Amino acid sequence: MVYYDRMKEITEAIQASDYALRCLNNASKSLDSARNWGIYDMFGGGTISTLIKHSKMSDSKYYMEQARFALMSLKKELMDVNVLTDLKLETGGFLEFADFFCDGFLVDWVVQGRINDARWKISNTIYEVENIRRQLQREIV
Secondary structure (H helix, E strand, C coil), rough: CCHHHHHHHHHHHHHHHHHHHHHHHHHHHHHHHHHHHHHHHHCCCCCHHHHHHHHHHHHHHHHHHHHHHHHHHHHHHHCCCCCCCCCCCCCCCCHHHHHHHHCCHHHHHHHHHHHHHHHHHHHHHHHHHHHHHHHHHHCCC
C-alpha cells in the first residue's frame, strides 16, 4: 500500500509540473511577442506599437501569475514526495507608466531590458521544472 501511495503522489507531482510548464511556456511565448513589439517600438513604432506591446506585456503578467500559482502547487506536491525545492518566479515590474508617458528610445530600451530579464528568469524556471519532472518520471519507471 505504501508503494501505491508514493506512486500516486509522484503522479500528482508530475501532473503539477506539466501544468506549471504549460503556464511558463505561455508566459514565455507572450514575452517573446512583447519583446518583438518592443524592438519595433524602439526603432520608430509609435503609439500603436506601444499599445500592442503593452497588451502583450499584460498578457505576460497574467500568464506569469498563473505560473506563480502553478509553481506553488507544484512545491506542495513535491513536499508530498519529500523533494525540497526553491522554485519561484520573480520578474519585477515592467515600467509601463514610464513607457507610456515618456515614450522614447531610452525608456523603450529599459523596458526591453526588463522584458529580457523576465524571459531569462522564466527560461531558467522552465529548465528547473523540466529537471524535476525528469527525476520524478525516473521514479515511476
